[in-house]
Amino acid sequence: MCSAVRYPAFDVSSLPEPSSVLVTGGAGYIGSHAVLSLLEAGHRVTIVDTLARGHLAAVEALRGHGELHFVQADCGNQDAIRHLLQEQSVDTVLHFAAYCYVGESVQEPLRYYANNTGASMHLLMAVADSAVSRFIFSSTCSTYGEPGPDHLPITESCPQQPINPYGRSKLLVEQALSAVARQRQQADRPFACARLRYFNVAGADPAGRVGEDHDPETHLIPICLQAAAGRRDAVTVFGTDYDTPDGTCVRDYVHVSDLVDAHVAAMTALEDGDDRVWNVGTGHGTSVREILDSVRRVTGVDVSEIQGERRPGDPPSLFCDPSRIRDDLGWSARHVELDGIVQTAWNWMCTHPEGYGSAV
């Protein structure tokens, strides 16, 4: 049951003046959605992506939507980045590039520190010396670790105590970015940055131009949809005895297009000297069971589930208090109906059964 999803059009009047934007990780899931939105708003975009986890086909899908320049390079390649920042007169950087699998980060921590932290340090060194005046970093709720029930919903002042190398690798970048902001302020050179702590990102471009294609897939909604599409036998529910309303884990699912709008809102609002942090989520917790039920409704397939053991380090509930970003930027999630979020992801999967490898 693939069907049209109608949402209010994005309000382009809120966009800042056209900029030259460097998007690291722009061939990946969230980065490609951000590039699409930036191009449509008339910004000039340079993508830097190794393609280690991204897709050339995503870049191709973005062509024709505006002025796009793609460079296959590591964002930690200082020489390449310095050259690009100057050549493209970049004023804004959106830094999405990272490895993002929590489990893999536990198995291979150095890979995460080297790529997520190490490469980001080189990027920041190049940015610190450049004319870039706005920097937005993709941080994560994983930097909060396991905030107990006293910290729910999670505000930005919740202590950051990550429990895995992925979360730690991102927290270090947050701290280094603040150091760059201070350095630039001391040198009286305009700069502002934002650290956006995303919760669980889901869905796809409602028009189906780009979508989510991870291998392996670790996100719950696409995993459930893969089961609906017959690409998995069943979905394992890790823990059904948590202290949550239905016993399964609860997370905060924010639609990728809303997340992109939060970046645009931050780009617009930042003022010289700012070093801001905002949670980006709906503020609403959704359980694993509710996701499964939604996937069954949207797809019409009675997806099978297997009850599994709890996974170590999986907190029962993680959802944010989004009031700071609402009050500061006027941003709040527009895709609040779970079935609507799932529908966008399902539409993408129906038209791209092999992800970007599909001939469409």
Ligand SMILES: NC(=O)c1ccc[n+]([C@@H]2O[C@H](COP(=O)([O-])OP(=O)(O)OC[C@H]3O[C@@H](n4cnc5c(N)ncnc54)[C@H](O)[C@@H]3O)[C@@H](O)[C@H]2O)c1
């Ligand atoms: N997806 C989520 O639910 C979620 C939640 C919280 C935070 N985040 C953060 O959002 C960002 C984007 O996540 P995503 O889901 O789009 O991931 P993704 O894997 O789809 O995209 C990441 C992209 O970065 C590229 N990349 C990785 N290391 C690179 C490097 N050193 N130089 C250049 N390119 C590099 C990959 O090839 C890939 O195209 C990440 O920083 C992640 O930590 C994601």
